[in-house]
Amino acid sequence: DSGSKTKRRTSLESLATKLKETMASQEGPAPGNLLPPEVCSLLNPAAIYANNEISLRDVEVYGFDYDYTLAQYADVLHPEIFNAARDILIEHYKYPEGIRKYNYNPSFAIRGLHYDIQKSLLMKIDAFHYVQLGTAYRGLQPVPDEEVIDLYGGTQHIPLYQMSGFYGKGPSIKQFMDIFSLPEMALLSCVVDHFLGHGLEFDQAHLYKDVTDAIRDVHVKGLMYQWIEQDMEKYILRGDETFAVLSRLVAHGKHLFLITNSPFSFVDKGMRHMVGPDWRQLFDVVIVQADKPSFFTDRRKPFRKLDEKGSLQWDRITRLEKGKIYRQGNLFDFLRLTEWRGPRVLYFGDHLYSDLADLMLRHGWRTGAIIPELEREIRIINTEQYMHSLTWQQALTGLLGGRARAMHTPSAHVSRRPIRMRSRGRCITKALFNAQFGSIFRTFHNPTYFSRRLVRFSDLYMASLSCLLNYRVDFTFYPRRTPLQHEAPLWMDQLCTGCMKTPFLGDMAHIR
Numbered sequence: 001d002s003g004s005k006t007k008r009r010t011s012l013e014s015l016a017t018k019l020k021e022t023m024a025s026q027e028g029p030a031p032g033n034l035l036p037p038e039v040c041s042l043l044n045p046a047a048i049y050a051n052n053e054i055s056l057r058d059v060e061v062y063g064f065d066y067d068y069t070l071a072q073y074a075d076v077l078h079p080e081i082f083n084a085a086r087d088i089l090i091e092h093y094k095y096p097e098g099i100r101k102y103n104y105n106p107s108f109a110i111r112g113l114h115y116d117i118q119k120s121l122l123m124k125i126d127a128f129h130y131v132q133l134g135t136a137y138r139g140l141q142p143v144p145d146e147e148v149i150d151l152y153g154g155t156q157h158i159p160l161y162q163m164s165g166f167y168g169k170g171p172s173i174k175q176f177m178d179i180f181s182l183p184e185m186a187l188l189s190c191v192v193d194h195f196l197g198h199g200l201e202f203d204q205a206h207l208y209k210d211v212t213d214a215i216r217d218v219h220v221k222g223l224m225y226q227w228i229e230q231d232m233e234k235y236i237l238r239g240d241e242t243f244a245v246l247s248r249l250v251a252h253g254k255h256l257f258l259i260t261n262s263p264f265s266f267v268d269k270g271m272r273h274m275v276g277p278d279w280r281q282l283f284d285v286v287i288v289q290a291d292k293p294s295f296f297t298d299r300r301k302p303f304r305k306l307d308e309k310g311s312l313q314w315d316r317i318t319r320l321e322k323g324k325i326y327r328q329g330n331l332f333d334f335l336r337l338t339e340w341r342g343p344r345v346l347y348f349g350d351h352l353y354s355d356l357a358d359l360m361l362r363h364g365w366r367t368g369a370i371i372p373e374l375e376r377e378i379r380i381i382n383t384e385q386y387m388h389s390l391t392w393q394q395a396l397t398g399l400l401g402g403r404a405r406a407m408h409t410p411s412a413h414v415s416r417r418p419i420r421m422r423s424r425g426r427c428i429t430k431a432l433f434n435a436q437f438g439s440i441f442r443t444f445h446n447p448t449y450f451s452r453r454l455v456r457f458s459d460l461y462m463a464s465l466s467c468l469l470n471y472r473v474d475f476t477f478y479p480r481r482t483p484l485q486h487e488a489p490l491w492m493d494q495l496c497t498g499c500m501k502t503p504f505l506g507d508m509a510h511i512r
């Protein structure tokens with residue numbers, strides 16, 4: 001009736017007034033001024049972001065992973081991996097012909113998701129081990145929140161420490177961390193979709209293992225290496241920039257080394273393409289088929305030298321020589337032979353666990369993470385739509401926080417409207433990144449599990465190695481001092497999303 005409508009309108013108006021008052025009195029600037037768009041549009045995808053203060057002046061030795069670090073691959077690789085693994089499943093693992101109708105969907109999954117094998121659930125988990133509601137999928141279908149909560153004993157908390165190992169490889173729950181896992185998740189979801197859709201009985205563990213093995217076959221049997229070798233122009237991105245990064249470091253007297261799990265012939269062809277036939281002159285040490293991450297932890301595997309034809313030599317390795325190629329080995333021998341210890345070494349890799357975790361936790365090298373997704377996510381963060389959506393959410397959250405403090409307000413009279421508006425807004429923001437799973441860095445207000453690992457294991461992170469070209473070789477990265485919850489935000493950059501202190505933002509506005 002009209003009476004209650006008027007009442008509702010009045011309460012909406014008072015809500016808006018209250019919102020403005022709350023923001024003005026307690027939370028800093030009014031919502032409209034919270035995020036000056038001209039500031040935030042300067043967030044640059046080619047910037048390097050620091051978790052920890054680091055001065056490049058102190059770094060004498062630069063180490064690199066190869067795949068997805070020195071060699072950045074085009075996304076066209078993903079559908080090819082998907083198709084090849086799907087066909088291997090049909091032809092070698094005798095899976096139903098019906099799965100051939102599935103094609104790779106590049107916008108289905110994101111990196112860092114967890115998979116519960118027994119429950120066939122693909123889901124996004126936050127830094128506190130809670131599944132983000134609305135991000136659990138079985139096959140290609142979303143699983144209702146109530147069902148997810150029911151499956152985990154009445155809570156959305158996932159007991160990861162019981163179910164998954166440190167490297168996300170536990171018995172029941174796996175975390176998809178590398179970039180190859182995008183086609184893997186997509187294929188797994190399609191196969192589960194087919195089996196469920198056709199009412200076929202299956203063992204979840206067998207199905208998971210077969211899909212994983214089929215994807216691994218694409219690598220191990222060398223299919224992927226063949227594709228890349230046959231058309232480097234198509235698959236390898238920014239090779240010139242990789243060359244520029246490496247040669248600039250050498251010109252400034254830095255030592256370089258390479259530790260990769262890939263075989264020599266593959267790395268050699270790629271490096272010849274990017275750098276030229278003399279690429280080995282840039283590196284002090286080259287190690288192939290290193291078997292990371294056990295390279296960092298297992299002392300028993302000795303280095304072996306390869307001759308020019310790639311055959312193994314049997315002599316004992318007492319020093320690591322420039323221009324030679326070594327296979328396997330371990331980090332303990334590497335440290336003993338090179339004496340490259342501690343914070344004067346900076347190692348770049350794309351895999352948070354296989355490349356960076358042990359170096360950060362056990363050996364004290366500085367680390368740089370290559371996260372290609374940053375480029376796209378920053379472009380989304382720079383859109384007006386995202387900024388408005390986030391500003392509105394923050395304003396509502398501020399209002400809710402302010403209201404919670406007003407203890408005298410009888411709870412029966414508190415409108416649930418801001419809560420509903422906030423959750424609707426959060427879903428809209430999530431879908432800007434990925435309709436199913438949202439951003440790889442955020443689950444609504446919290447960091448994701450992936451994000452927390454990224455912050456813990458890397459000093460620096462960036463979309464691609466080429467971002468280094470935007471900084472001097474003696475540059476010091478200062479992370480923004482983000483206030484802890486019990487600290488007061490004192491500067492403007494802490495009141496807004498805080499992109500103002502990102503180095504060189506003004507100068508870099510023209511890049512890419």
Ligand SMILES: [Mg+2]
Nearest residue numbers: 065067068350
């Ligand atoms: Mg890699």
